[in-house]
Amino acid sequence: MTRAPVASREHPLLExxxxxxxFPIRGGLLGRTTGNVHAVDGVTFDIRRGETLSLVGESGCGKSTVGKAILRLFALTDGEVYLDGERIDNMPARTLRAMRKRVQVVFQDPFSSLNPRQKVRDILAEPLINFGMARGRRDLNAKxxxxxxxxxxxRDAVDRFPHEFSGGQRQRICIARALxxxxxxxxxxxxxxxxxxSVKAQIINLMVDLQDELGLALLFISxxxxxxxxxxxRVAVMYLGKIVELADRRSLFAHSHHPYTRALLSAVPVPDPMAKRNRIILTGDVPSPINPPSGCRFHTRCPFVFDRCRTEEPLLRKMGEGHLSACHLDEVPGGQVLPNAA
Incomplete structure (x- = not known):
C-alpha cells in the first residue's frame, strides 16, 4: 500500500x-527524591492534518510517554505542546474539555479499555452525551x-457486551469510541x-480508510x-528518550542514515525467504534511563562508535528534504558508508 503525501499546511495540527x-525516584523513610527516570528528553515533531506520523523504537524508549504527555495524563517536566496553534500543555484543567474532544486515544489492550459492565450502545453513547453531540434519544441511537x-x-451488535466480541472487534469498538x-x-x-x-491487517486498512474519509491525523506508536x-x-525513530531519525516513509525505508534505524530495519521480515539481508546485530542491553550515557546515547551499542560519540551529543541535522538524523558519522566528510539494511 502506498500512502499519498499529505499536502503542506501553513500550521501543523499538532506541534x-x-x-x-x-519521573522522580523516591526512596528512604522520608520519600526523598534520589534520582530521575529520563523517559523523554527533548522530543520535537509536528503532525499535519490528515497525516500519520509513526513513533517507533524498542520497548522503554519513551514513545508511549510522549503520547500520554500530549493527552495531558501527567504534567510535563519541560517543553511545549500546541494543538492548532494553541498551547495545551499548560492549559488549566477547567479548559481541557475542548482539547479532550479533539484528541482521542486507542490503547493496546481493547478488553481493558472497555467497561465490561456496559453494552456497546452505552460505551459509544457516553462520549456523545458528555460532549453534547446528540439531541434526544433518537438522534443518539442514530449516531x-x-x-x-x-x-x-x-448494528445489532450494540446490545452485546465487550466479552462477546473477538479482540479485533473490540478494537473496532475502541476506534468507534475515539471517533x-x-x-x-x-x-x-x-x-x-x-x-x-490477519486481524492486524484489517484494522490497519480500516484506519487508513477512516483517515482518508474523515481527514484524521494519527500519531501511531509502535x-x-x-x-x-x-x-x-512519516516515521520518527526514538532511542532512550530521544528522536534519532525522522523522515518520510519512503526516504527512511530506502535511505536510512542512523545506525540504530538501520539495525531495526535489518530485522524486519521480508516476503521472499531467499532474499539476502545484511542483518545488523546490536550487542549489549539498552542503558538505564535513570543514568543515560554521555554523548550519543546509542554509543554503548553502536558498531561504528568513535571517540566523539562518547563525549558529544549529536544533534538532528538535515540529510535531505524533510529527513533528519542525529549521528556524528553524517558530519564526517568522506566518512564511512554504513551497510544498507535492505
Whole structure:
C-alpha cells in the first residue's frame, strides 16, 4: 500500500517542542527524591492534518510517554505542546474539555479499555452525551449506529457486551469510541500489536480508510516497523528518550542514515525467504534511563562508535528534504558508508 503525501499546511495540527518528562525516584523513610527516570528528553515533531506520523523504537524508549504527555495524563517536566496553534500543555484543567474532544486515544489492550459492565450502545453513547453531540434519544441511537457502520460492525451488535466480541472487534469498538466526539487527532498506542496478523491487517486498512474519509491525523506508536511501513506518511525513530531519525516513509525505508534505524530495519521480515539481508546485530542491553550515557546515547551499542560519540551529543541535522538524523558519522566528510539494511 502506498500512502499519498499529505499536502503542506501553513500550521501543523499538532506541534511538540523540546518535550521532556522525567519521573522522580523516591526512596528512604522520608520519600526523598534520589534520582530521575529520563523517559523523554527533548522530543520535537509536528503532525499535519490528515497525516500519520509513526513513533517507533524498542520497548522503554519513551514513545508511549510522549503520547500520554500530549493527552495531558501527567504534567510535563519541560517543553511545549500546541494543538492548532494553541498551547495545551499548560492549559488549566477547567479548559481541557475542548482539547479532550479533539484528541482521542486507542490503547493496546481493547478488553481493558472497555467497561465490561456496559453494552456497546452505552460505551459509544457516553462520549456523545458528555460532549453534547446528540439531541434526544433518537438522534443518539442514530449516531451510535453510524459509528458501528464506520468501523464495519453490525448494528445489532450494540446490545452485546465487550466479552462477546473477538479482540479485533473490540478494537473496532475502541476506534468507534475515539471517533464519537469528532476527533481531529487520534493517538494509537500500540493499537494493533496484540492482534493476530490477519486481524492486524484489517484494522490497519480500516484506519487508513477512516483517515482518508474523515481527514484524521494519527500519531501511531509502535515497535513494529513492518506494520508502520503500510500505514504511515512519516516515521520518527526514538532511542532512550530521544528522536534519532525522522523522515518520510519512503526516504527512511530506502535511505536510512542512523545506525540504530538501520539495525531495526535489518530485522524486519521480508516476503521472499531467499532474499539476502545484511542483518545488523546490536550487542549489549539498552542503558538505564535513570543514568543515560554521555554523548550519543546509542554509543554503548553502536558498531561504528568513535571517540566523539562518547563525549558529544549529536544533534538532528538535515540529510535531505524533510529527513533528519542525529549521528556524528553524517558530519564526517568522506566518512564511512554504513551497510544498507535492505
Amino acid at each position: 511538540v517542542n523540546a518535550l521532556k518528562k522525567h 451510535v449506529e453510524a459509528l458501528m457502520d464506520k468501523v464495519r460492525l453490525p 464519537a466526539p469528532g476527533a481531529d487527532l487520534i493517538i494509537c498506542d500500540e493499537a494493533v500489536s496484540a492482534l493476530d496478523v 515497535h513494529d516497523l513492518a506494520t508502520v511501513e503500510h500505514l504511515t506518511h
